[in-house]
Amino acid sequence: MRALLFDTFGTLFDWRTSLIDALGAFGERRGVACDWPALVDAWRGAYVPSMDRVRRGEIAWRNLDALHAESLDALAERFDLTLSPEDRAWIVGRWHELEPWPDVRPALERLRDTHRLAPLSNGGVALLVDLARHADLRFDTIMSAETFRHYKPDPETYLGAAALFGCAPHEAMLVAAHNDDLLAAASHGLRTAFVPRTSEYGPHQDRDFSADDGIDVAVRDLVELADALQRA
Numbered sequence: 001m002r003a004l005l006f007d008t009f010g011t012l013f014d015w016r017t018s019l020i021d022a023l024g025a026f027g028e029r030r031g032v033a034c035d036w037p038a039l040v041d042a043w044r045g046a047y048v049p050s051m052d053r054v055r056r057g058e059i060a061w062r063n064l065d066a067l068h069a070e071s072l073d074a075l076a077e078r079f080d081l082t083l084s085p086e087d088r089a090w091i092v093g094r095w096h097e098l099e100p101w102p103d104v105r106p107a108l109e110r111l112r113d114t115h116r117l118a119p120l121s122n123g124g125v126a127l128l129v130d131l132a133r134h135a136d137l138r139f140d141t142i143m144s145a146e147t148f149r150h151y152k153p154d155p156e157t158y159l160g161a162a163a164l165f166g167c168a169p170h171e172a173m174l175v176a177a178h179n180d181d182l183l184a185a186a187s188h189g190l191r192t193a194f195v196p197r198t199s200e201y202g203p204h205q206d207r208d209f210s211a212d213d214g215i216d217v218a219v220r221d222l223v224e225l226a227d228a229l230q231r232a
Helices: 015-030 036-045 047-055 064-078 085-096 104-111 125-135 155-164 179-187 222-231
Strands: 003-006 116-121 172-176 191-194
Touching: 003 155, 015 036, 015 085, 036 047, 036 064, 047 064, 064 085, 064 125, 085 125, 104 222, 116 125, 116 155, 155 172, 172 179, 179 191
Parallel strands: 003 116, 003 172, 172 191
Antiparallel strands: none
16 A cells, blocks of 8 residues: 545544634624534534535535635524635635644654655645645645545546556545545555544534444544554
């Protein structure tokens, strides 16, 4: 195995806490009252349906920033928020400054000694570059749905990422906190590692507490993954 590909939102970055903190601070500064946790949860809830519209060909390709902006417009009306264009752009930009889980940086530093590393995310290239710079994470390259013009779980994302690293599918491993992502990758020949993020969705988490059957490796965190791969 030569390459490790990492799901990003939820696996590497704590999107929910990061967004709630950022939007809560925005509300305090601007005197804007809103149920920010509910808005963040609803925004994340729009994530897969918005991408599915692209995958089904209902709307033309657009990157995740554009989809997030469209979803935010609908949510602003639902939550009775009046946002200027500048507010809208700033809020969408908070996805570019999420905080990583504590184990991420030390584990990636170890893993890059022995493997090629890249995020494999539905986030756009600029978004992923900004996240890596914000969190001081060192990857060998960026693998984005935008690169392939396909959102996961389309096969073009998994197979395209392995190919860009010069790997056969079985020489690449997807690391993720989401069983559906991992099983999709496995169906196209990639190896898989499950890392639980049991607080990703806060009190609403109802899945992905443990690895499903058919996943190659299950670890407690990315540091344990580094231990396991260095022993292999």
